[in-house]
Amino acid sequence: xxxxxxxxxxxxxxxxxxxxxxxxxxxxxxxxxxxxxxxxxxxxxxxxxxxxxxxxxxxxxxxxxxxxxxxxxxxxxxxxxxxxxxxxxxxxxxxxxxxxxxxxxxxxxxxxxxxxxxxxxxxxxxxxxxxxxxxxxxxxxxxxxxxxxxxxxxxxxxxxxxxxxxxxxxxxxxxxxxxxxxxxxxxxxxxxxxxxxxxxxxxxxxxxxxxxxxxxxxxxxxxxxxxxxxxxxxxxxxxxxxxxxxxxxxxxxxxxxxxxxxxxxxxxxxxxxxxxxxxxxxxxxxxxxxxxxxxxxxxxxxxxxxxxxxxxxxxxxxxxxx
Numbered sequence: 001x002x003x004x005x006x007x008x009x010x011x012x013x014x015x016x017x018x019x020x021x022x023x024x025x026x027x028x029x030x031x032x033x034x035x036x037x038x039x040x041x042x043x044x045x046x047x048x049x050x051x052x053x054x055x056x057x058x059x060x061x062x063x064x065x066x067x068x069x070x071x072x073x074x075x076x077x078x079x080x081x082x083x084x085x086x087x088x089x090x091x092x093x094x095x096x097x098x099x100x101x102x103x104x105x106x107x108x109x110x111x112x113x114x115x116x117x118x119x120x121x122x123x124x125x126x127x128x129x130x131x132x133x134x135x136x137x138x139x140x141x142x143x144x145x146x147x148x149x150x151x152x153x154x155x156x157x158x159x160x161x162x163x164x165x166x167x168x169x170x171x172x173x174x175x176x177x178x179x180x181x182x183x184x185x186x187x188x189x190x191x192x193x194x195x196x197x198x199x200x201x202x203x204x205x206x207x208x209x210x211x212x213x214x215x216x217x218x219x220x221x222x223x224x225x226x227x228x229x230x231x232x233x234x235x236x237x238x239x240x241x242x243x244x245x246x247x248x249x250x251x252x253x254x255x256x257x258x259x260x261x262x263x264x265x266x267x268x269x270x271x272x273x274x275x276x277x278x279x280x281x282x283x284x285x286x287x288x289x290x291x292x293x294x295x296x297x298x299x300x301x302x303x304x305x306x307x308x309x310x311x312x313x314x315x316x317x318x319x320x321x322x
Contacts, residue, residue, distance in 0.1 A: 005031040007066050008210065009101070011054050011092050012073035014041045016166035017106050020203035021071055022047055028207065035063050054088035060095030067101040069210040075106075081134060089138050097151045103142070104210045107157045107219075109281060111136035114273060118193075118227075118282040121157075121219045129270040139219070146217045155219045156206045159281055160274070163199030163301060164308035169275075170196055171305070174234065178241040179309035183248050186230055188275020190249070193227035195280035198301035204294040205286065212290065221281040223293035230275070233298065240302045 039051025
């Protein structure tokens with residue numbers, strides 16, 4: 001890569017979103033530095049990989065030196081959220097500030113709480129879970145950095161994610177069993193509107209936000225396909241997998257019981273309200289400003305996700321959705 005090219009730094013490059021962002025930026029011909037705690041992750045040829053802890057502000061200043069855009073795709077394991085997430089956000093902000101870079105913050109919709117229809121960017125924050133409260137606080141902190149003139153920031157939000165290397169309820173509960181055999185689990189209503197986002201679409205939208213000055217200082221919901229339902233999505237997964245799949249619907253008491261032996265269930269149980277209500281976003285603001293974005297049809301996204309699960313050894317998940 002040409003050293004004179006603008007540098008894009010992805011912090012949290014070992015997670016599903018971080019990996020997808022690295023691929024997207026590389027495909028755009030950008031100079032990319034992928035940062036995670038181990039310094040080991042699968043990247044395309046020419047991508048620089050660096051070991052650093054996002055909680056270490058001094059180290060973030062080092063790895064962000066010379067950056068034009070910094071992407072905060074950090075997603076600590078659930079048990080470490082309260083301790084690690086604020087420190088990681090502050091660390092990445094310090095890194096972006098030191099280089100004068102724009103910072104794109106990878107976010108979800110947990111801060112909105114209970115909703116009755118598609119979520120818009122102007123909804124008030126009314127979280128109903130501890131993790132939603134933390135998400136709301138982090139988002140406010142990121143936007144405050146912009147408003148104060150410290151760091152130029154922008155936030156990109158997604159619904160439930162799925163795709164290769166994505167650790168989410170859909171991935172562990174649905175695609176794994178569909179690809180490898182076993183019983184699929186669903187933890188919500190079967191016929192509420194549901195609009196999951198394919199991971200590469202999320203990465204595409206985040207990269208767009210990072211390259212557009214007019215996006216700064218705001219929250220953007222990135223485009224998804226038209227809402228479907230859990231029932232239809234499960235039928236599609238079964239059809240595309242060409243494997244008969246048994247689906248077990250687990251209600252909230254059952255998930256909490258699973259939490260005794262499964263830490264992810266214990267930590268994630270408070271978020272299950274999302275799947276008992278409409279879980280879709282309105283991305284008309286993004287579409288009006290930047291065009292239709294990249295929207296992968298469910299059939300295509302399902303095929304690519306199943307292929308990854310077939311080729312990848314089973315592993316435990318430590319967080320959901322990023």
